[in-house]
Amino acid sequence: MKTAEIAQRFLDYFEKNGHTIVPSASLVTDDPALLFTVAGMVPFIPYLSGDVPAPYPRAADNQKCIRTNDIEEVGKTPRHGTFFQMLGNWSFGDYFKEGAIRYAWDLLTSPEADGGLGFDQKDLWVTVYEEDDEAHDLWLKLTDLPEERIQRLGKDTNYWSTGLPGPAGPCSEIFFDRGPEYGIDGGPATDDDRYVEIWNLVFMQYEITNVRSKYDFDIVGELPNKNIDTGMGLERIAFIKQGVDNMYETDQVRPVLDKAVELAGRTYGANHDDDVRFRVVADHVRSSLMLMSDGVTPSNDGRGYILRRLMRRVIRSMRLLGVDGPTFEVLFSASRDAMKDAYPVVETDWARISQYALAEEATFLRTLAAGESILDESLSDTKAAGGTTLTGAEAFLLHDTYGFPIDLTLEIAEEAGLSVDRAAFDGLMQEQRARAKADARARKRQLADTSVYRDLRAQGETVFTGYTDLEAESQVLGILVDGVSVDRASAGQIAEVILAETALYAESGGQVADKGVIVGPGYELEVLDVQKPVPGLISHTVEVSTGEVGVGQAATTVVDAANRRAARQAHSATHLVHAALRDTLGKTATQAGSLNRAGYMRFDFSWGQSLSDETKTEIEEIANNAVRDNLEVTTRVLPLDEARSLGAMALFGEKYGDTVRMVDIGGPWSRELCAGTHVSTSAEIGLINLVGESSVGASNRRVEALVGLDAFRSLAAERALVSQLTTSLKAPREQLPARIAELQASLKAAEKKIAAFEAKALGDRLPALAAAATRVGDTVVVAESLGNAASADDVRSLALQVRERLGSEAAVVALGAVVNDRPVVIVATNDAARASGAKAGVLAKGAAGVLGGGGGGRDDVAQGGGTDAAALPAALVSVKDALGA
Template sequence: MKYMGANELRDAYLKFFESKGHLVMPSFSLVPKNDKSLLLINAGMAPLKPYFTGVEEPPRKRVATCQKCIRTGDIENVGKTSRHGTFFEMLGNFSFGDYFKNEIIPWAWEFITETLSIPKDKLYVTIYLEDDEAFDIWTSKTDVDPSRIFRLGKDDNFWEIGVGPCGPCTEIHFDRGDGKITTVEEFVKAADEDRVVEFWNLVFTQFDKDEEGNYNRLANPNIDTGMGLERITTIMQGVENIFEIDTVKNILGTVSKIAGVEYKTDADKDVSLRIVTDHVKGVTMLICDGVQPSNEGRGYVLRRLLRRAARHGRLLGIKELFLTKIVDSVIENYGSAYPELVEKAAYIKKVVSLEEERFNETIDSGMDILKSYIKELEESNLNVLSGEKVFKLYDTYGFPLELTEEILEEKSMKVDLEGFNKEMKEQRERARAARATTSYMGSDEIPVNKIEATLNTSFDGYGNTKHEATVVILADSAEFREELSEGEEGFLVVDNTPFYAEMGGQVGDTGIITGDNFKAEVIDCKKNPGGKIYHVIKVVQGTITANDIVTLEVDNIRRNNICKNHTATHMLHEALREVLGEHVNQSGSYVDSERLRFDFTHFSALSAEELDKVETLVNEKIMEAYSVCTDIMTIDEAKNSGAMALFDDKYSDEVRVVSIGNFSKELCGGTHVSNSGQIGLFKIVSETGVAAGIRRIEALTGFNAIKHFENKNEIIKEVTSTLKCNEKDILRKLHSQTAELKEKEKEIQELKMKMVQGSEDEILNSVKEIKGVKVIASTVEGLDGNALRDLADKLRDKIGNGVVVLGSGSEGKVNLVAMATRDSLEKGVHCGKIIKEVAAITGGGGGGRPDMAQAGGKNPEKLGDALEKVYELVELLVK
C-alpha cells in the first residue's frame, strides 16, 4: 500500500470517477441553498438533494464531488478523540437514476484495490441483512473473499431520515489489526474497539418511505456514496489520528510553533493544539463561504469555533493575537483544492482578526463577571454556581464551560451542570424552531414545490414585458387544480413568461394575466427549490383553466424602477471598490421598485467624505450615459474578461455578463436599464454595519431620489418658518438659539443648586444610623444627573462615615445616585448593589462601583418607595 497525500487522494478519486463518465463538480458552499432543513452542509449528498428528489434536473446523471462539510454535534469531543473534527471533506459519487449496484460495487473495489492498492486481506464489507442482491454482486463481480462479507441490521446498513428517499447500504472497512475476523460477533467487537474502521459507505437509494411507514420502490433508484477524505488518508498514511495526516499535521505544526509547545509531550496541551487546528480550519472555510460571526444560526457556529480556538490558544500560553497566522497555514494547505481561499485571504484574515480582538475584550469582561459571581457565592456560603449564570457567561461572553468549571474548582466550587444543560437545551429548541423545518428540503409543502424536474419553465422578459403563453399548472396552497375562479388566490405556471422571478436580490415582477374568460393579478413571481418559475396570482374576474392560452403583461412602471435600482447597485459596487479598495465585495443585495440595499465587505464605517466620493462617482457615471450591454459567454470567458462573480454562487456553463460602459462588468441574471442615463439620479440615504466586516448602504434612484430631496426641502421650509429666517441663516440662527438655551439652562441649574444648598441642613438632619453606618436616602426635586452627583459628593464629605443615596424625578424620568465613604465600604456597603435594587423599583436599572453608582428609572411616583428600600439594603449589607 503506497503513501498518498490528502490532496493527491482527492485528485485520484475525482479523476477515477471522471474516467467512469462522471461530471466532476466543485464543492458547493457550506451555506445551503434553498434548503431550510440544514443550518450548514453536513454531508456530501446534502447540496444534491434537489437532484435526488426530482425537483431539479442534474447537469449530468453521473456526478462526483469533494464536498466541504461542517458538523458541530460532537464539538466537545474534538481534539479528545482520533476521529472527531468539525470541518471535513466528503468524497462522493452519485447516480441520479442512471447506474446502480451492478456498477458501483465493482468500481468501488477497483478504486480501493487497484488505484489505492489497499491489500485485499485488510478489507471487510458489510451489507444490509436482507440485501441478497448486493451479496451476489460482491461475490460475482469482484474478487472479495465471501467470508469477509458480513450482514448487519437496519441500524448499521440501512440509510433513512424520517420519510422520503432511503435504502440499504454497503460499507467498506479497513482492518488495523492482525488475524482474520471470522464471525459477525467478532466483527462488531472489532469495530467497537476501533480495530476495524469504516471508510466508504455506498447507499442504494431504492425506496421512498411514506407517512405510513411503507417502503415504495423508486422507479429510478439512485446511488449516493460517501468517503471521508480525512479517514481514508489516515489509512493511506498509516496513522491513527486525523490530526496526523499531512495537510492537518502541517497546520498543527504551525500552532505548535507559535505556542512553543511540542506535540505529544503533554496530553492536555495536545487537546488544545488539536482544537485550535480543527476550529481555525472550519472558521477559514466558513468565512470564505460568506458566513459572518453573530449570536445566532450559522454565525453563532462560526463565533463559537473561533472563540474556542482563541481560548485554547490562551491555555497554550499564547498571549498575542495569533489566529490569522493559523489561517495562513490553512490556506497554504487547502488553497490548491479551493482557490477561493487564496482569492479571499485578506478578507478572511481581517474578519478573524476583528473577532479575536473582540473575544479578548469579552473574555476579560467574562472574568470580571465570574469573579463577582464567586464573591456572591462566598458571601452567601454557597459552593454551586447556578446553571443560568454559567450559561449567561457561555452565551453572552463566549466564556467556555470548561474554563468556568476550572476556575470554580480552584475555589472548591462547582457548576450546576443540570441547570446549564437545561438552558442549552432550551436554546437549541429555539434555534430548531427558528429553522422551521417542514420537509426533506425544509421548504413549504405546497404543490408548486413538487413540480417535476422535467417540466421546462423559461423566462423571456429581458426585452419583452408582454406575450402569450400556455397555462401548464394551476394550484392552490393545498393541491393542484384544474381551474381557479374569481376571488381565489393560487399559483400559476406557464411554459414561458416575461415575469422576472425573485432571484439574486431582485424582487419578482407584478402585473396582470388575461384570457378570453378571465383576468388575474400577479402578486409576485418566484422560483421553487427546483428552479421552476411560478406566479402568485389572484383571479379578479372569470375563471382560468389549465391549458388556457393567456396574455401575460408585466407592470412596466414598477419594472423600470427596479431596473434603475439594479443597474445602480452594480455601479455602486464598482464605485465602492474604486474609493475604498479592491477588498470590497458584494455580500448581499436587495432591489425593489422603491430603493436598493447593498451589503459589502469593509471593516469600518465610511466617513462622510468617502460616502460623498462614492455618491459623486456613481452620479458622474450616470451622467456619462453609458450603454448597458449584456453578453452570453462561458464562465471562463467571463472571468477572463474581468467580470466580477460571487465566490459562493454556482454558475452554469454559459453565463450572462452585464457591462455598464467601461465602468462595471458583472455576472448577473437580473433586469437592467439600457443606458445608465435612464437612472437619472442616485442618492445614498444610509450607511450602517450589519455584521463584523460587513457594511450596508441603502440608496434611492430616479424619481424616488427626487422625492427624497423634495421632502428635505419641505423640512427646510418648515425650519425657516419656525426660526423666522431665510435658508442661508438657518445654521447661524440655530447656533445662536442653542447658545442662549445653554446659558438659560446653566442659570436654572445654578438657581436649583442654591435652593438645594439651602436645604442641605434639612437633608443632613434626615440621617439614620444603621449598625454604625450613617445613611441618607432623600428625594431632591428638579436636579439633573450632574447636579445630583455634585450634591451627593458634598453630603458624603459631610457625614464622615456612611452612604448617601439621592433621587430626582420628573416627566417620566428618574435619576438616582449613590456614594459611600471608604470606612463604610469596609463594613460591607456596596453602592452598585444598592442602586441596582433601588432602580428596579422605579422600573429602571443601573449599577457601578462599591463607592459610587448611578442609575435611571421611568416611574417617578415609585421614588419614595425606592429610597425607603435603601435602609433595608444597608441593614443586609453591613456586617
C-alpha cells in the same frame, strides 16, 4: 499519496466509466433548511428527490462540506473534522446496487499503478442493512470477500433517510481495518476506532411516509427511479494512504498543526490534552479559511456565527496552549499554502480573507480582556460573600452575552480557588440548544418539503421572457392552494400559479419580484410574489381578482412597466456603486449581499471601518459620473470559466451553473455575473443619491441609496427643508451650519444654567431633609421624595450630603425623585449602618421592585428605578420597613 492525488484518481476513474464530473458547489447552500453544505448529497437533492430532472444519468464529484454537529469530538477521534471533502458517484435512475458495489470495489482494490487506490482487500470489511439480502449476495458475488467480513447491521447505522417524507433506502458501508494495535477484533459491529468507515453506498429505492423519527416510518413502495448516492471521505482515505494516525496529520492539515506547535513551544505527542488542542486549531483554521473563501463572514447569527465560533475556539485553544497574543496571520497563512493547489481561491482572495481573520482575532482578544475583567469582579463578589462556587448563571452570562469560553472561566476560577456550578451552566446550555433545535426543526418543516412541485418541474423549466418582453403568452400548468395541487381557484382565493412561460421576474440575486397581473379568458390575477421554489421552476403567488382560473387555460403575464423600470434602475445602480467602492477602497471591498427594488438599492460589502464623509461623496460622485457618461450595458451568456477569466465578479455563496449571464457596464469597468434585469445605458438610471452608510457586523458595511425619481424627490425634499430653515433662521444657506451651531451653543448654555439652578434648589433643601430624619430602631433614617429632578446624579449628590450631615451614628438616606418621567430612588448608608447590616444595594433593589423595575449597587450607595412614579412614596416606605424587619 497526497490528498489532491487521491481526489484526482477518484474523478479520473469515474470519468472513464461514463460519469459527468461536477465541480464542487459552494459551502453556502441555497437549501433554506440548511446553513451549509453538510454532505455530498446536498447539491443533488433536487435530482435525488425527483423534484428536478437530473441533467445527466450519472455523475461524480469532490464536494467540500462543513458539519459542526460533532464539534466537541474534533481532535479526540482520528476522523472527526468540521471541514471535509466528500468524493461521490451518483446514479439517477441509471445503474443501481450492482454497479455501485462493482465500481467501489474496483477503485479501492485496483493497484495504484493502474490508477486505483491500492487497498489490500484483507484490510476491508463491509456492512449491509440487516434485511438487505440483495446487497449481501452481491458483495459475495462481485468480490472475494469472505462472508464473515460482511456484517448485517440495523437501521440506526445502515439505513438512510432525511427524517422527512420522501426517498429513503438501505446503505452498505466499507470499512478499513487499521490493525490490532488500534483496538479490538470483531469488525465494524464493535463500533471501535480500529475500523474506519471510508465509503458509504446509499441505495435510494423506497418512498417513505408517516415519518415518526429518522428510523421509524412507513414505506409506501419503491421509487419509480432508483438512485445511487455514495460518499467516500477524502480525509479518511488520505490519512490511511499517508500512513498517519488521523486526518489532522494529513498533508492539507498538518502544516497548520506544526505552526501551532511552533508558536506554543510545546511538543506534539507529549500530552493528550495539548494534542487535542493542536488538532482543534488545525481543523478549525482550515474550516474558517474555506468558509471565508466562499464568502461567509463572522457575525452573531446564522452562518457567520458558526464561523465566529470556529475562529474563537482556535483562539481559546491557543490560549490554553499558553499563547495569549495574535496567531492568525501565521496559522491562516499556513492553511492557505496547504490548500491553494486544490482551491486556488484561498490565494487569489487572500487579501479579503486575511482582513476578516485578523479583524475577528483582534476583536475577540479584546472580548477576552473585557470578559476577564467581568469574571474577576464576579469572583471577587463570590469570595466577599463567603461563597466557594461561581453560579452557573454567571458563567452562562459570560459565555452567551460576552462570548467568553467556559473552559477559560473554569481555568480562571480554579486559579482563584473557586469552582463553577458546571451542572447549572450545562443545564442552561442545554435549554439554549433545545430552543435552537426546535427553531431548526420548525424551519425544516416549513421549508424543506418541495415534493409538491415535482410533477410540475418534470414538465420542463419555466421559460423567462422578461429580459426582452413585458408580456408573455403562456398556459397554466398547475395551481396550488395551501400547498395542495388543485384544478382551479376562484375570486378572492390566494393561490400559486405555475406557467410554462412568464415575463415576471422571480426574486433572486438581490432583486425583488416584479409586480403585475396575469390575465386569461374570464379571469384576472393580481401578482403578489414571484419565487423559484425549486431550481428551474417559477411560481407566481396571486390573488384571484375576478373570475376563475383553471389548469390548462391560456394565460398572459403582464409586468408593471413603471415598477420594472425603477427596479432595473436600482439594480444597475447597485453595480455602479459596487464598482465605485472598489475604485475608492480597493479590491478587498467585495459584495456581501444586496437588495434592489423600485427606487432603492442596498449594498453590503466587506470593510472593517466606517466611511468618511469625503469617501462617501467620492463614491457617489464616481457612480453618478458613470451615469452621466451614458455607458453601454450589455449582457452575455457564456461558460462560467470564461466569465471568470474575463474578471467577472461573482456574489460569494451564490450558486452558478456551467453557463452564466454576465452584465457589463462600460465594458470591464463593471463586470458581474448577474441574472437580474438592467437598463440599456447607464444614463437611464437618472440619479444615485447615497442616503446611508452603517455597520452590519464587525467586518461588513452597508450603503443605501435612492435611485432615479426617488433620488430626485429626496433631494427636492431636502431643498425644501433647507429653504424653510433659511427663512426661519434668517440666514443664507451657506451660513446655516454656523447659525445652527450658535443656537446649539446657546441652548447648551441655557440648559447648564437651568441644571445649576435646579441643583442649587435641591441643595437648599439639605437642612430640611436632615431635620426630617426619624429613627427605625438604632438607625437614623431619611426617606423623602424630592418631586421632579434634572438627573439621578443630582439626587445621588444630595443623598451623600444628607448622609454626611447626619454624623457618625448608623444612618440610612433614601431619596426619591422623578427624572424624565421615570421614578428613581437613591439609597446611601454610612459605615455604622453597614456594620449593623444595612446594605444600600439590597435596599435600593427592594424599593425598585415597588416601582416596577430593578436596581442595586454597592453596599454604600445604590440606585433603583422603575416605571410607576405614583408608587414612589410606597417605595420609600419599603426602605423603612426593610430596616425594621
